[in-house]
Amino acid sequence: MSDAQALRLALVPGEPAGIGPELCVRLAQRPRDYHLTVFGAATTLRDAAAKLDLPLTLTASPGAAPRPGELALIEIPNAVQSLPGTPDPRNAAAVIEALTRAADGCLRGDFDGLVTGPVHKAVINEGGIAYTGTTELLAAQAGREVVMMLANDIVRVALATTHLPLRAVPDAISIDGLQRVLRILHRSMHADFGIPDPVIAVLGLNPHAGEAGHLGHEEIEVIEPTLAALRDEGMQLIGPLPADTAFLPGKLRGFDAVLAMYHDQGLPVLKYSGFEQAVNITLGLPYPRVAVDHGTALDLAGKGIADPSSLFAAVETCARMVVSRRARLGTD
Numbered sequence: 087m088s089d090a091q092a093l094r095l096a097l098v099p100g101e102p103a104g105i106g107p108e109l110c111v112r113l114a115q116r117p118r119d120y121h122l123t124v125f126g127a128a129t130t131l132r133d134a135a136a137k138l139d140l141p142l143t144l145t146a147s148p149g150a151a152p153r154p155g156e157l158a159l160i161e162i163p164n165a166v167q168s169l170p171g172t173p174d175p176r177n178a179a180a181v182i183e184a185l186t187r188a189a190d191g192c193l194r195g196d197f198d199g200l201v202t203g204p205v206h207k208a209v210i211n212e213g214g215i216a217y218t219g220t221t222e223l224l225a226a227q228a229g230r231e232v233v234m235m236l237a238n239d240i241v242r243v244a245l246a247t248t249h250l251p252l253r254a255v256p257d258a259i260s261i262d263g264l265q266r267v268l269r270i271l272h273r274s275m276h277a278d279f280g281i282p283d284p285v286i287a288v289l290g291l292n293p294h295a296g297e298a299g300h301l302g303h304e305e306i307e308v309i310e311p312t313l314a315a316l317r318d319e320g321m322q323l324i325g326p327l328p329a330d331t332a333f334l335p336g337k338l339r340g341f342d343a344v345l346a347m348y349h350d351q352g353l354p355v356l357k358y359s360g361f362e363q364a365v366n367i368t369l370g371l372p373y374p375r376v377a378v379d380h381g382t383a384l385d386l387a388g389k390g391i392a393d394p395s396s397l398f399a400a401v402e403t404c405a406r407m408v409v410s411r412r413a414r415l416g417t418d
């Protein structure tokens with residue numbers, strides 16, 4: 087990653103009682119040629135390092151050369167001491183402050199990209215903060231429309247809707263909205279992944295993509311007109327495809343990305359095909375943001391057995407995206 091010599095990445099561990107802090111300590115041990123600044127509580131990170139019996143030096147600012155075992159820290163203290171496996175809603179404000187301050191740093195240009203650990207949605211809401219997900223939080227903060235996409239080496243799955251009750255999904259899918267999602271996805275395939283003319287498969291909403299209107303009308307009334315309009319602009323769009331067979335390996339090889347209509351239509355396939363190395367990317371922000379694909383794993387927190395692969399992949403993906411954007415868009 088020689089182009090990434092000067093990269094400055096902001097890192098947010100997420101829920102302090104989850105596996106995020108210990109994964110950050112493991113990440114800190116890796117040799118790297120980019121700077122990492124973590125936004126969180128020193129006590130939580132030091133406790134995690136002590137439990138893992140790994141060295142951790144927290145510094146006020148990144149040193150000249152990144153050193154294994156060392157992280158620059160922007161201190162965001164927790165309201166109360168965090169205990170692995172037992173989240174405390176009183177720490178919700180600190181979790182959100184860490185995310186928003188790190189994102190602010192990216193918006194200001196102090197950092198080139200943002201990497202985030204898992205956040206417990208219910209705990210944040212129990213702490214009195216309305217929160218559906220970090221994707222939505224960062225979009226509102228940046229004033230941008232965004233698309234959530236999860237990716238591993240096998241498949242990229244973008245979502246037309248994100249954290250919504252299933253009952254609300256059909257009403258949230260419109261021609262205008264789908265067009266905006268597909269434009270963001272198309273643009274990002276080029277800017278972030280170097281694919282200038284991506285082939286995007288679009289799933290139907292209903293079983294068998296609506297079975298010619300006998301099992302639902304959204305394909306005929308919303309999805310097909312959207313695809314027709316964007317095909318006229320030159321986009322390569324396939325679909326609407328029945329979701330149950332769109333992910334067959336032979337078909338997937340022909341697609342650069344798949345657009346699913348809702349969270350649990352696409353993500354189980356992605357996670358089944360490779361949970362460990364998968365990452366969650368927010369497309370459409372002014373800076374690259376990449377998160378782990380997994381949640382807080384409270385059942386594993388503090389035991390030292392959580393797999394850090396997704397966080398490692400998130401940092402590597404974020405660094406590659408920064409380099410790709412610089413090459414294609416300038417500094418954006």
Ligand SMILES: NC(=O)C1=CN([C@@H]2O[C@H](COP(=O)(O)OP(=O)(O)OC[C@H]3O[C@@H](n4cnc5c(N)ncnc54)[C@H](O)[C@@H]3O)[C@@H](O)[C@H]2O)C=CC1
Nearest residue numbers: 203204205206207208377378379380381382383386392393
């Ligand atoms: N990126 C984020 O901020 C995400 C946050 N979440 C949130 O996390 C919370 C818990 O969600 P769950 O549905 O229980 O999903 P989860 O991913 O925390 O756990 C599901 C299963 O996967 C295992 N697992 C997760 N990460 C692992 C790792 N790194 N190594 C080994 N095993 C691992 C857990 O032990 C558990 O058995 C929820 O509040 C959810 O909203 C969920 C997904 C992503």
Ligand SMILES: NCC(=O)COP(=O)(O)O
Nearest residue numbers: 205219220221222366377
């Ligand atoms: N399923 C993805 C997830 O829950 C994490 O999303 P976000 O908090 O990064 O928006």
